Amino acid sequence: MGIFAKIEKIIAIALLIIMTVVVVSGALEVAWVVMNDLFQPPGFFLGVEDLFDIFGLFLMVLIGLELMTSIEMYLKDNTIHAEVMFLVALTAVARKVVIMDAKTIDPMTVFAIAALVLALSVGYFFIKKQNAPGDS
Numbered sequence: 220m221g222i223f224a225k226i227e228k229i230i231a232i233a234l235l236i237i238m239t240v241v242v243v244s245g246a247l248e249v250a251w252v253v254m255n256d257l258f259q260p261p262g263f264f265l266g267v268e269d270l271f272d273i274f275g276l277f278l279m280v281l282i283g284l285e286l287m288t289s290i291e292m293y294l295k296d297n298t299i300h301a302e303v304m305f306l307v308a309l310t311a312v313a314r315k316v317v318i319m320d321a322k323t324i325d326p327m328t329v330f331a332i333a334a335l336v337l338a339l340s341v342g343y344f345f346i347k348k349q350n351a352p353g354d355s
Contacts, residue, residue: 228294235290242283249276271318278314282307302350305343312336 220228256269265273285307292300312335 231290231294235287235294238283238287238290242280242287245276245280245283249273249280252276275314275318278310278317282310282314285310302343302346305339305346309336309339309343312339 252269253273256265256273257263285303289300289303289307292298292303312332316332
C-alpha cells in the first residue's frame with residue numbers, strides 16, 4: 220500500500236469518526252426538540268411548524284447515516300458506490316421539499332425540484348438495473 224493510499228485511508232477513517240459524532244449529536248438534537256415541543260403548552264401537541272422542523276432534522280440525521288454508510292463502504296471496497304450517493308441526493312432533495320414553505324415558493328422552483336427528482340430517480344434506476352444479478 221502506497222503512502223497516498225494510507226493517507227487516503229486515514230482521512231476516510233477521520234471523516235467516519237467525525238460523521239459519527241455529528242450524527243449522534245443530530246439524533247440527540249432531534250430527541251431534544253421533540254421532547255421540548257411535546258411538553259410546551261398546551262402539551263403533547265405538535266404544531267405544523269414544529270413538525271416541519273422535526274422532519275427536517277430527522278432527514279438530516281438520515282442523510283448523515285447514509286454518508287456514514289458511504290464512507291464505510293469506501294473503506295471496505297476502496298470504491299465510491301454511486302447507488303448510495305443517489306440515495307443521499309434523493310434524501311437531501313426530499314428534506315428540501317419537506318422544509319420548503321409552500322405558500323412562498325416560486326413555481327419554477329417546484330418544476331426545477333421535480334426535474335431534479337426525476338433525473339435522480341432515472342439515474343438510480345439505471346444504476347440498480349446495471350447492478351442487478353442475472354443482467355448482462
